Each structure stands twice: as C-alpha cells, then as structure tokens.
Amino acid sequence: MSATAAAAHPAWLRRASTFLYCRPTFYVLLLLIPPLLWLGTVYIGSLFALLANSFYAIDEFTARIVYEPTLATFRQVITQPAHLDIIQRTLLMAVAVTIACAGIALPIAIYMARYASSRMKALFYVGITLPMWMSYLVKVYAWRLILAKQGILSWLLESIGFDRVLDAVLQLPGVGGPSLASSYLGMFVVFVYMWLPYMILPLAAALERVPESLLQASADLGARPRQTFWHVTLPLAVPGLAAGSIFTFSLTLGDYIIPSVVGAPGYFIGMMVYQQQGTAGNLPLAAAFSVVPIVLIMIYLSLAKRAGAFDAL
Amino acid sequence: MTTAIEFRDVTKCYGNVRAVDGVRLQIEAGEFFAMLGPSGSGKTTCLRLIAGFEAPDSGQILLDDNAVTALPPYERDVNTVFQDYALFPHMTVLENVAYGLRVRKVSRAEQQRRALEMLALVKLDAMAPRRPHQLSGGQRQRVSLARALINQPRVLLLDEPLGALDLKLREEMQIELKNLQRRLGITFVFVTHDQGEALSMADRIAVFDRGRIEQLDTPRGLYTRPNTAFVAKFVGGANVIEGALAQRLAGGASHDAPAFAVRAENILLGDVRNSAATDVMRCEGTIVDVQYHGAASRYQVRLSSGELLTAAAPDSIHQAHWRVDSAVSLSWSRDAVMPLQAAAASNST
Ligand SMILES: Nc1ncnc2c1ncn2[C@@H]1O[C@H](COP(=O)(O)OP(=O)(O)O)[C@@H](O)[C@H]1O
Ligand SMILES: [Mg+2]
Secondary structure (H helix, E strand, O other), X not given: OHHHHHHHOOXXXXXXXXXXXXXXXXXXXXXXXXXXXHHHHHHHHHHHHHHHHOOOEEOOOOOOEEOOOOOXXXXXXXXXXXXXXXXHHHHHHHHHHHHHHHHHHHHHHHHHHHHOOHHHHHHHHHHHHHHHHOOHHHHHHHHHHHHOOOOHHHHHHHHOOOHXXXXXXXXXXXXXXXXXXXXXXXXXXXXXXXXXXXXXXXXXXHHHOOOHHHHHHHHHOOOOHHHHHHHHHHHHHHHHHHHHHHHHHHHHHHOOHHHHHOOOOOOOHHHHHHHHHOOOOOHHHHHHHHHHHHHHHHHHHHHHHHOOOOOOO | OOEEEEEEEEEEEXXXXXXXEEEEEEEEOOOEEEEEOXXXXXXXXXXXHHHOOOOOOEEEEEEOOEEOOOOOHHHOOEEEEOXXXXXXXXXXXXXXXXXXXXXXXXXXXXXXXXXXXXHHHOOOHHHOOOOHHHOOHHHHHHHHHHHHHOOOOOEEEEEOOOOOOOHHHHHHHHHHHHHHHHHHOOEEEEEEOOHHHHHHHOOEEEEEEOOEEEEEEOHHHXXXXXXOHHHHHHOOXXXXXXXXXXXXXXXXXXXXOOEEEEOHHHOEEEOOOOOOOOOEEEXXXXXXXXXXXXXXXXXEEEEOOOOEEEEEEEOOHHHHHOOOOOEEEEEEEHHHOEEEOOOHHHHOO
C-alpha cells in the first residue's frame, strides 16, 4: 500500500508534505500569506489611505489640498445643515429599507426553512439568487422604466382603477414626487428589491439551523403558535436578521447609483462622495463623508451587540 | 385505576412505511410504562402521537378517556423529554425550566420560585444562570426533565432519555427517574431500545417490532413467557428452537408447540457421556466460541444438525476444560421451555 503511494508521488513532493505536516505553524502561515496580503495591504491599507485624506482640508481659494492634519473637514460634515440633511436622509432610507427587507424576508425565510419541500426550497433559492446573476445597472434602469410616469406599474394600477391611490400617495410630502421614478417611495422600492436576497439568505440559513424539536418543545410546554414565534423562532432568527441587516443597512448607506438613477433630487451620502472626489475635486470632504457610513455601521453593530443579537452565534 | 392513555387501532404511515400499525393499548394512570423495540420500530412515532406532534391516519387516541386526536400539543396535559433534550439555546437554564409557566402567563415571581424548586428537585439549582451549552449531557438531561415537569402534567413522555449518557450515569439516572416517578405519581411513558433498562424500570412493557406491539406484559411476564420468537430473542436473548429440531426435542409430547425458547442460563453444559434423564431435553454439539463475562461465560455451541445455541454457565474451574472445539452436551429441564406462537403471524404483513 505504502509502496504504491510512494511510487505515485515524486520524492520531493513527499518530502515537502512531510515537512509541512510536521510544522503546522509554518503551514498555517503559508495559507495565511495571500489573504493577509490582500486584506492587510490592498484592502485595509487603501481604506486607511482614504481615511487619512479626511484629516486634511481643502484651501478655499486655491482648491488645493493642504496636507496638514485638521478636523476642519469633519466639522464641515457635521455642522453644515445641507450635509446633515444628506446624512439624515440616507440614514432614514437605510433604516426604512432594512426594516422593510426584514419584514418581507421573515415569512419567506420561515416558509423556506420550515414548510417548503426540498424541490420548492431549491426553486426558492434559485428564484432569490437569480436577480443577483444579472447586471446591477440593468436592474436599476429596468426599475426606472417600471416606475416611470407612463411605465408598466402606473399603467397596471390604472387598468385596475388604482391610479387615484397612486396619485394620492405621490401627493404625500416627503415620500412623493412627480412620478414613482422620481420619488423617495420609488427609490425605496428599488432598494428593497435590490437588497432583499441579502436579507433572505442569512435569515433562511439561521432558521434552518433551528432544530424542529425546539418548536415542538415550545408547543409541548403549552405555547400557542404566536407565543412560539415570539419566544423561540424570532430570537433564534436574530443572528440571521443581524447578518442580513448589516448587508441591507450598509449597502443602502453606501449606494450612489440607485439614488442617482431612480428617485428624488435630494442627495445621498454615496452621491456626495462620488461628486466631491470627482467633479468637485474635494478629496478630503469625500473621504470625510465616506467615514460617515463606517461610523453609522459601527454604532449599529454596537447597538445590535448590546441587544444580544450575536449571543446565539 | 383509571386509564391515562388509550390507543384504539392507531395507524400512522410515512409514505409507504407503516411507522405505527394498528396499535391498541391502554396505559394506567400512575404507571411506569415502557415502549421497547429496536430502532425504527415506531416507538418515537407513538410518543409523538401522544404528544400531538403527529395525527394518526386512522384510529383514536384518548387521554383520560377524552379523545384528543384533534387537539394540538399545547392543549394536551402531556409533557415530553426529548431525545435531543431540545433545550432553548437562547435562554438560561432557569428560563428554560420556567418556560411552561411563562407561556401560561404565571407571574414572574411565581415562575422564578417554582423553576428554582424544580431545579432543586433535579439537584441543579446551582446551574440556574447558565446557558444549556455550558452543561454536561447528564445535566442537560435533568434540565429537560425539570422543564417538562414544571407544568405538573398527568403524563410524562420520555424518548430514550438516557441514550446519550455513559453507563454509570445511566444507571444512576435510572434509579433517580424511578424514584421521581414513584414520588410524583405521574404516568411515565418511557421509550428505550435497551431491554435491560425497560426490564429494570417499568411496571409494564410493550415490545414493538415494525410498528406493531408484539407483546404487552410485565417485565417478569415478558422474560418468563415470551409469546413470539422476536420477543424471546429481543428480551434477554433467548435461544429460539424451531422446525425439525423442535419436533425432535419435544419428542412428539407437545405437537401444539412447534417452536419454543430456552434461556442461555437455563441450559446445562455437560460432557457428552452424561446419561439422560426423562424430564430433560438434550442435544449435542461443538463449542465454536467462548465469551468471558466475569461471573459467567457464554458458550456458542454448534449442534450437529447445524443450529447455533448459546449456553451461559457460571465461571468455575470444572468448566475450564471446555474450550473452542470441545464436544459438549446441552440439556435443560422441561420447565425451562417457553412455548412460542408460530412466527408466521408476525411475518404476514
Ligand atoms: N418524519 C418521518 N418521515 C418519514 N419517515 C419517518 C418519519 N419518522 C419516522 N419515520 C419512519 O417510521 C419508522 C418508525 O420510526 P420511529 O418511530 O422513529 O422509530 P423508533 O423510535 O422506534 O426508532 C421508521 O421506519 C422511520 O424511518
Ligand atoms: Mg426513536
């Protein structure tokens, strides 16, 4: 047996594998070098390079970056009402999108994890990931057409006599606009559509890990289905909800394409970053703005942690 | 005595597997009832039918003489100790035990007090603030027991509760469970595949095979009067003698018993030249295997007609010369013969 194995592999290869087998630290190091290089230098490194920029400021007259550490740019971000407006708008949208995604995803994930036959489950997984195989831009522009003034949706609503409802909704201050395609409501719909898979998948995974016997134990001890949902299913879904909401929350905070293709004229953080580092050439302000989502997500994570979202991990 | 649980011709199928096949039984209130059978014989399904996690395809289930076939689990006065314990991982031990009170909207103080009382009963009050994953298997098992008992159910269902424990702990828990049952006076329905466990703990035992009850009897009744070859072999591993050998040994004296069983410990090993008495059955063979078990040794003997019988003999110096390939005679008194029903009945489906 060992003779055949020895014959099958050249001597140097066997010596190398023996060498690695006997030195696990070296072996692990060898495995870690590529990811460490990637994560350390390319990823975190460039992130820090970007963040470093936020501690500089731009000279008002020459429009040149002054390379002296200062908090002036940050002060600008959090004191100017226009900037605060952008942050508030983006944050509200991210929260709304996250809540909507969670609300829509939960029943779907429960169905997938508990009730679907294996064929149905496969169908759902394909159906949910299918949109992710398509170009992001194509989907956004498709939605613009769907939501447009003469688009499919308004035509559909009109044909079933709901155009009055649509008009009334578009009249609403804050969410409305001239058409769905240029309203915060439309933008919200597109955001929810885009990020829904990122909520469903971790949620379904979390629920599938919950053994059936836990739900039976709950019923056995006298809990009605509603009580089982609140006391057992939902708390055990929380790690999935937390993972999913990190996706939906941070993706909404950072996106700049959806707000610029679909939606109202108000700026979002991502658009601001894009504009400031591009046309406006204010790299420090762009960098300072890109710190905002990072801080918001860190606050979100620490709140979630304090609420015990990661205890069950 | 009143009837706590009754099965009236209950059948439950999964696809084309008859997991429970026309089961009819009555469990008395306050009884320690065991369901014994090999893996896949339908014991767990029976428990799930009692608890209400499954509905029978046909037949009726009664708890305290009330039909519960259509009642959901949360409306049955029955609690379960699950095979995998099913403790809620996101709750502390105390919260787990208090859960049954919490969903019944008992006040917080009362929940706390009674849960601690229950934990004290299973000697785990010190573990109250821990999470289930911080406990050992035996401790989890006891938490699961405390949680199931807190609602003071009329019936407690236990699905192989000791299966995952090591031997010493298992024996301790057997005694503890039996004491607890006697003290609380609750009906216990205990599922196990371990015949020793069933014999030592239960008041009555139902032996399951392929979804049917082969025999329902007291432990002594099962051991001394097995009805079928399956029961004789499964409970205590008796020798089953059928066919031509049975005819020859019975000597035409009992035509109505085409098959019978003899326990290994009732078979006397002897040298071949020993003379035969009239009230014993006798045959001869060669030892093919000897297993030493401390107090006794078990001898596998191949008869000249081909059958394999097992004889157990206390370990003594006299028998030291019997080893593999020794020719021996086997004999047993006619009192030790346990007549069996024809095996055909249980094979017909
Ligand atoms: N949920 C199920 N789906 C399909 N078949 C099942 C299911 N539960 C049990 N069975 C089948 O029913 C039979 C009895 O199972 P079970 O009651 O679990 O046996 P035991 O507890 O005696 O080992 C087995 O053949 C098993 O494969
Ligand atoms: Mg079982």
